[in-house]
Amino acid sequence: MLQLFYAPVCPFAQRARALLEHLEFPYVPRLVDLEQRDPELLQLSPTGLVPLLMEDGLEGLSGGPFVLYESAVIAEFLIERAAWQDAYPGGLALRYQQRLAMKRFDDLLVPLHYRSMRDPSSLSEADIAEIQVEVARLAELVELLGGHHENALAFHVAPFWARMSWMGAHAPMLSLLVESDIVRFWMDRCLEVPAIRRTLPDRDQTVQNYLKKLAGEPRNG
Ligand SMILES: N[C@@H](CCC(=O)N[C@@H](CS)C(=O)NCC(=O)O)C(=O)O
Structure with a gap:
């Protein structure tokens, strides 16, 4: 079990x-x-x-x-x-582009998201440029997938997207992600997948938790 x-x-x-x-x-x-x-x-x-x-x-x-x-x-x-056959839709090239996007999400976007929540001024021009490249690649990928949103990529990013959008102005990364309508609409659709929606935490409690944590942390800690 x-x-x-x-x-x-x-x-x-x-x-x-x-x-x-x-x-x-x-x-x-x-x-x-x-x-x-x-x-x-x-x-x-x-x-x-x-x-x-x-x-x-x-x-x-x-x-x-x-x-x-x-x-x-x-x-x-x-x-x-x-x-699960549909986890990575498409041919070999597209399947590995999805894996790469997931790796970049964890290696680049997630750490910068947490760091910028703690200290918005820590996002450098170079960070922003790097984020924009990944967002543009993600948008292209979503288009190539024809908007398919019940796949491994969706389960990978949607939990972060939900929390990020709940945090609104406290999550500086949000404004960079929503620069792409394609990415924004696709991520919103991912949140409609029943298993993703059902496993979301309570919104108000989650926001309160993050705010409490951010208030307790040194800004550049
Ligand atoms: N790279 C890990 C990250 C997991 C992670 O950071 N979990 C946090 C909660 S979101 C945790 O367990 N924190 C407890 C602690 O730091 O003691 C993964 O992908 O599973």
């Missing part, structure tokens, strides 16, 4: 939870309080982060339980296990 350690507020964890639901895997949800260091999670994962997926029907390393952490890896595991 699969078990998922998650926190509703966490967009990375939502990726895994929404995929579990979309692909109709039976699983045990294990709610984690991010304010407390969960001893079981810390024992299972070297990062101590959510999401963490555990499967007691598979063998882990060193005779331990089979665990996966890192949302992108968990997503690949679930996609492969469900043999």
